[in-house]
Amino acid sequence: MLHFLLIGAAIYLLNGLFADPAPEADDKTIVVSAGEIEWMRTAWGKRWNRPPTAAELDGLIQQYIRETVLYREALTMGLNQHDQVIRRRLAQKLEFLARDLVALTPPTGEELQAYFAEHEARYQLPTRYTFTQVYLDPDKRGEATLADAEKIKAQLIALGENIGDAGALGDTLMLQTYYPDKEPLEIQKIFGSGFTEALVELSPGQWHGPVLSGYGVHLVYVSKITQPPPPVFAELRERVAQDWTMEKSEELNEQFYANLRDRYTVVIESPAANGNGGMVQEPSR
Incomplete structure (x- = not known):
């Protein structure tokens, strides 16, 4: 090129x-x-x-x-x-x-299209989750926490879709009970990675749990999962061009360094355990 x-x-x-x-x-x-x-x-x-x-x-x-x-x-x-x-x-x-x-030579439309197709997942908006959580405090309930979780889950199931006051069945936590339309990264910032990884695997429309977090034990009801539409190249062309330029610039920078590096013989001294150092000469690239 x-x-x-x-x-x-x-x-x-x-x-x-x-x-x-x-x-x-x-x-x-x-x-x-x-x-x-x-x-x-x-x-x-x-x-x-x-x-x-x-x-x-x-x-x-x-x-x-x-x-x-x-x-x-x-x-x-x-x-x-x-x-x-x-x-x-x-x-x-x-x-x-x-x-x-x-x-850099400015990319052609075909180059940008190919780059977009290769990295399409990068431009996909994340799935969003709407869920309700009921918290149980292990410090308060001790060894009965998991058994209490099963009892409360049965009560929640009996409520059907009337889960507006679901939080009243659990313990006090300085967090919301209802979380609408949240991305996994947002959920992770609130509840931690373990809770988030479990939540994204839950099927909607039913109570699940116990689900663990750094706070303790939760019962979780996912009411809606919103899948975003696929990314459209025409709407993202400027961002794709910026990403293409940055990536190609890094490639050129690495090639520039490699060309300079080939002009040198590199000797790396390796100290031995007995104090007698050795030398290793790197092969030419």
């Missing part, structure tokens, strides 16, 4: 743009270019919605000179060596630069 052919060119372009020769040891000249001053003006204007005054601009220039002096002296002292923060920041900066240089 054209995307991957451009990766090699991006590597050489990055080298040409940023791989400046190291300054000579006796080079103590700091040049504040007109372009850098203009960048300072622009950055200031974006932040404060006005151009800097002469004094403010001089302050920006003096700060730039200060940073440059300290930066060069830090490099001379080797303070950039073995610093995880600096390593990580430079690695991120190179990835960002590469991402900007290796631009």
Whole structure:
């Protein structure tokens, strides 16, 4: 693909743009270019919605000179060596630069359609559940909790569809008794994963239980299960395009790294239990 052919060119372009020769040891000249001053003006204007005054601009220039002096002296002292923060920041900066240089060709309609078909489940809205729960407190009921649950469930079944006051048969809990039209993730946030996994398997129109949660024991009546319609590509095209772009960008980023990685021989030292370290050379990729 054209995307991957451009990766090699991006590597050489990055080298040409940023791989400046190291300054000579006796080079103590700091040049504040007109372009850098203009960048300072622009950055200031974006932040404060006005151009800097002469004094403010001089302050920006003096700060730039200060940073440059300290930066060069830090490099001379080797303070950039073995610093995880600096390593990580430079690695991120190179990835960002590469991402900007290796631009993606906009996807065709056919590519988006194929991507949507392959990842259709990602765009499917979740099933929603309407249910009633009656809580039984194990701390209050002790060993009789499960037996009480069976007795109360029989009473609830006898009520038929008149379950509006079902909660009165159980114990007090600082939660609702009736939950209309809830997604599994919403239910999980309230009752926990175990309760939710059990609830989504329950058949509607009858009482079930005991169903356990972190709170204790519940009797559950699922009154309605709402299945959403299948996702429609035309309604989701913009989101699909964003997802496609993000995924392809990650692929290019990984390929960019792989191409750079192939230029290195990597030796991983492995410390042995007796203190005599060994070395393992990774094969070329």
